[in-house]
Amino acid sequence: MVSPILELTDINKSFGHVQANKNINLKINKGTIHGIIGENGAGKSTLMSIVFGLYQANSGSIKINGKEINLRSPRDSIINGIGMVHQHFMLVENFTVLENIILGFEGETVFGEKLQKAKEDLEKLCQTYNFNIDLDATISDLSVGFRQRVEILKSLYRGAEILILDEPTGVLTPQEVDELFKILRSLKDEGKTIVLITHKLIEIMDLTSEVSVMRQGEMVGHTKTEDTSKEQLAEMMVGRSVLLRVDKKEIKKGETIFKVNNLSVKDDLDVTRVKDVNLEICSGEILGIAGVTGNGQTELLEALSGIRKVESGSIELFGEKISDHNNFLNPRMLKEKGLAHVPEDRQRMGLISDFKAHENLIFGYHDQEPYSKSAILNNKEITEYSNKVMQEYDVRPNSPNLITSNFSGGNQQKIILSRELNENPKVLLVGQPTRGVDIGAIEFIHQRLIDMRDKGAAILLASVELDEILSLSDRIIVMFDGKIVGEKENKNVTDRELGLLMAGVA
Amino acid sequence: MEFLSDIASLINSTLRISTPLVFAAMAGIFAERSGVIDFSLEGKMLMAAFVAAVGSYYLGNPWLGLLLAIIVCVCLSMLHGFASVTHKGDQVVSCVAINILIIGLTTALAAAWFGQAGLTPTLNEDQRFLEIHLPFADALRDIPVIGTLYSDILSGHYVFVYLAYLSVPLVFWIVFKTSFGLRLRAVGENPSAVDTAGINVFTMRYKALAINGVLIAFAGAHLSTAVNANFFREMSAGRGYLALAAMIFGKWHPKTALIACLLFGFTDALQIRLQGVELPAIGEIPVQLIQALPYILTVVLLAGFVGKAIAPNAIGQPYIKER
Numbered sequence: 001m002v003s004p005i006l007e008l009t010d011i012n013k014s015f016g017h018v019q020a021n022k023n024i025n026l027k028i029n030k031g032t033i034h035g036i037i038g039e040n041g042a043g044k045s046t047l048m049s050i051v052f053g054l055y056q057a058n059s060g061s062i063k064i065n066g067k068e069i070n071l072r073s074p075r076d077s078i079i080n081g082i083g084m085v086h087q088h089f090m091l092v093e094n095f096t097v098l099e100n101i102i103l104g105f106e107g108e109t110v111f112g113e114k115l116q117k118a119k120e121d122l123e124k125l126c127q128t129y130n131f132n133i134d135l136d137a138t139i140s141d142l143s144v145g146f147r148q149r150v151e152i153l154k155s156l157y158r159g160a161e162i163l164i165l166d167e168p169t170g171v172l173t174p175q176e177v178d179e180l181f182k183i184l185r186s187l188k189d190e191g192k193t194i195v196l197i198t199h200k201l202i203e204i205m206d207l208t209s210e211v212s213v214m215r216q217g218e219m220v221g222h223t224k225t226e227d228t229s230k231e232q233l234a235e236m237m238v239g240r241s242v243l244l245r246v247d248k249k250e251i252k253k254g255e256t257i258f259k260v261n262n263l264s265v266k267d268d269l270d271v272t273r274v275k276d277v278n279l280e281i282c283s284g285e286i287l288g289i290a291g292v293t294g295n296g297q298t299e300l301l302e303a304l305s306g307i308r309k310v311e312s313g314s315i316e317l318f319g320e321k322i323s324d325h326n327n328f329l330n331p332r333m334l335k336e337k338g339l340a341h342v343p344e345d346r347q348r349m350g351l352i353s354d355f356k357a358h359e360n361l362i363f364g365y366h367d368q369e370p371y372s373k374s375a376i377l378n379n380k381e382i383t384e385y386s387n388k389v390m391q392e393y394d395v396r397p398n399s400p401n402l403i404t405s406n407f408s409g410g411n412q413q414k415i416i417l418s419r420e421l422n423e424n425p426k427v428l429l430v431g432q433p434t435r436g437v438d439i440g441a442i443e444f445i446h447q448r449l450i451d452m453r454d455k456g457a458a459i460l461l462a463s464v465e466l467d468e469i470l471s472l473s474d475r476i477i478v479m480f481d482g483k484i485v486g487e488k489e490n491k492n493v494t495d496r497e498l499g500l501l502m503a504g505v506a
Numbered sequence: 507m508e509f510l511s512d513i514a515s516l517i518n519s520t521l522r523i524s525t526p527l528v529f530a531a532m533a534g535i536f537a538e539r540s541g542v543i544d545f546s547l548e549g550k551m552l553m554a555a556f557v558a559a560v561g562s563y564y565l566g567n568p569w570l571g572l573l574l575a576i577i578v579c580v581c582l583s584m585l586h587g588f589a590s591v592t593h594k595g596d597q598v599v600s601c602v603a604i605n606i607l608i609i610g611l612t613t614a615l616a617a618a619w620f621g622q623a624g625l626t627p628t629l630n631e632d633q634r635f636l637e638i639h640l641p642f643a644d645a646l647r648d649i650p651v652i653g654t655l656y657s658d659i660l661s662g663h664y665v666f667v668y669l670a671y672l673s674v675p676l677v678f679w680i681v682f683k684t685s686f687g688l689r690l691r692a693v694g695e696n697p698s699a700v701d702t703a704g705i706n707v708f709t710m711r712y713k714a715l716a717i718n719g720v721l722i723a724f725a726g727a728h729l730s731t732a733v734n735a736n737f738f739r740e741m742s743a744g745r746g747y748l749a750l751a752a753m754i755f756g757k758w759h760p761k762t763a764l765i766a767c768l769l770f771g772f773t774d775a776l777q778i779r780l781q782g783v784e785l786p787a788i789g790e791i792p793v794q795l796i797q798a799l800p801y802i803l804t805v806v807l808l809a810g811f812v813g814k815a816i817a818p819n820a821i822g823q824p825y826i827k828e829r
Contacts (some may be wrong), residue, residue, distance in 0.1 A: 052702070053704075054701065054702060054827070055827075073706065074701065074702050074703065075704025075705040076703075076704075077706070078703075084702070086698075086702065088695070088698075088705075090698050090699040090701075090702040091696065091699055092691070092692045092695045092696045092699050093695065093696070093819070094819075095688075095691075095692065095695070100699070101688065102685075102688075103688060103692050103699065103703045103705075104689070104700070104703030104704050104705045105703070105704075106685035108685065109636060109684055109685055109686070110665065110683060110684050110685075111683055111684065111685065111688075387655050434539060438528065471761055
């Protein structure tokens with residue numbers, strides 16, 4: 001029996017009234033890659049932040065190598081050999097790699113000898129792990145993949161024996177994920193212990209040897225990865241059986257109803273982010289846009305939905321030109337013509353978080369009958385409608401008077417979806433429909449999108465989740481640096497192929 | 507020759523007038539680099555002036571007055587920190603509260619202690635700082651250029667003037683060449699990065715505010731125990747705000763902030779010099795217009811250049827660790 005390098009006993013943690021971790025017990029063996037899987041909000045990150053000393057547990061004990069330790073701050077954890085790569089990188093963007101790594105562990109008051117020594121040590125580390133990082137580069141000039149390496153290097157330099165990674169692949173291309181996994185495997189071979197937090201089943205199956213599952217703040221199971229399957233893990237995560245593949249009927253393609261000609265769009269900083277894009281969508285079809293975040297998808301969707309100015313080119317709906325550089329319809333007019341938009345950034349553009357659910361459910365239609373009459377809101381009608389639609393979309397809790405920000409991400413998304421689908425749009429623009437949404441809700445949202453398609457809507461789906469694009473789309477285009485760099489029918493296309501296009505190398 | 511001495515006296519007064527601005531800008535750099543907005547430079551400068559004047563008057567020694575001003579200003583900075591760092595209050599509101607409090611407090615205390623609203627007794631020579639004449643200043647005066655430079659520009663200033671200009675390289679060194687400076691800059695850019703590096707964000711911000719308090723005390727003491735020999739009502743006259751503008755214009759960098767301070771000092775020196783001067787074709791410029799010059803310049807500079815200045819990323823945001 002191997003003795004665990006990290007052992008958690010009865011960890012409890014509450015934020016206000018919300019109990020994020022309930023009586024958590026966890027053993028992690030030395031030299032393994034241990035996966036912790038669970039839906040968003042299951043308490044994985046909170047638990048690991050406790051191990052990293054960032055949060056303090058309300059009760060419970062933490063043992064490292066059999067010795068109980070008291071973690072009051074990340075400093076204590078780092079000294080005890082724990083390193084963490086956070087989901088949002090903890091880097092100062094206008095600092096160099098070197099400055100970021102030595103921060104807090106400078107070893108001297110005035111920079112001099114130790115700085116030089118640190119540089120030499122780091123160069124050696126980089127060579128050992130084949131990191132290929134320029135220590136004098138500024139973080140803001142580095143790609144996301146490289147920033148993540150800097151984070152790993154930072155932990156290693158600080159002497160990490162246990163490396164915790166929180167959702168490390170969310171922002172990476174498939175190729176970058178491969179690189180990362182290679183690094184993690186080689187770290188394991190060196191005898192380091194790796195804890196991988198993720199909600200992606202495939203990563204667990206790929207990389208880990210043991211896995212622990214969390215649901216709603218509780219640890220619901222531990223198992224060896226070889227003894228389990230994706231389906232089984234998904235069921236443990238959600239608490240009921242889940243459909244992992246989307247059931248999709250054969251496509252019944254209609255005529256082209258949405259057309260984009262030579263579209264170019266600039267962002268707020270006057271940089272051209274969408275470059276000469278052409279696309280067509282037929283009724284009854286889902287067109288998926290794959291691509292790494294920040295390659296123009298955001299600006300494209302904004303321009304198509306009438307909230308960003310078209311720089312050049314034009315957009316046609318049912319053969320009628322609706323936007324070009326000089327004339328454009330605003331979102332309201334577009335809505336009347338049958339175009340609906342589920343924005344990428346739910347919090348900022350999809351909802352008013354401080355409003356009650358029923359207000360968000362009718363927002364945009366609030367001045368139309370039956371929700372209002374002669375500029376006065378008809379609360380009875382609104383409440384009735386809200387109750388009905390929240391039931392239909394399985395929004396939980398089913399309470400129209402609850403403030404929207406108190407709903408989980410998945411339920412907020414359902415609120416937006418119900419509002420946008422309510423009028424049976426002919427064209428539906430959807431950005432990142434399941435970002436931060438739990439598996440149960442993902443299943444529901446995907447089914448709704450498929451239903452819309454089967455009813456004959458033309459759907460444009462932009463997502464950074466390649467799995468989502470592959471399981472929903474009929475046709476896939478890939479955006480890189482504002483341009484469409486590839487178009488494929490969704491038949492026998494692999495994520496490798498798309499990955500190369502997404503990285504701009506194919 | 508008269509032209510040269512005109513220039514010399516203009517530079518001389520620029521250095522003197524810029525002094526409180528330089529101290530205040532350096533103080534501002536520490537607070538804002540750590541992520542805490544400091545509009546209360548104005549109020550703290552006023553308080554320092556009052557405390558230094560009163561302290562020197564009762565204790566008979568201007569250095570003790572300065573020490574007292576430092577203590578009080580550090581306390582005020584801690585108050586700002588308590589409201590906006592510990593209790594995560596709005597930083598601007600906290601500053602405005604401090605500024606308003608001090609305008610009233612100084613006036614009221616002066617009235618209570620000395621019977622004159624907002625005025626402290628005149629300090630005698632022992633109770634105030636005097637101009638320092640550098641060695642051989644008189645002997646060297648007649649040597650062309652060097653003599654003017656040494657005797658008329660470098661010599662004959664209050665101790666604060668020298669300290670202010672020495673503080674700039676010191677601040678630069680601390681901010682950019684020490685581990686404290688690295689942590690200071692990091693905490694204003696991305697406090698989470700500092701926290702996960704095992705450094706306490708709150709302690710860092712309090713340390714920065716403490717240094718801020720020390721530096722701003724020098725600015726106030728310069729006004730009431732050096733250039734003037736007493737405190738009078740609202741004697742800081744917007745210098746705190748002007749310094750803040752200089753700091754922003756200088757992109758939170760000590761060297762460029764110094765240049766901005768000197769520029770403001772120069773326009774002020776120029777406006778004093780220009781009063782009553784008749785310009786050919788235009789005639790005498792109204793004194794009000796001339797006096798408004800530094801402020802007009804502030805507006806123009808800030809409106810024109812502040813767009814390019816990139817503030818520390820986390821400025822104005824209280825650090826909230828747990829969601």
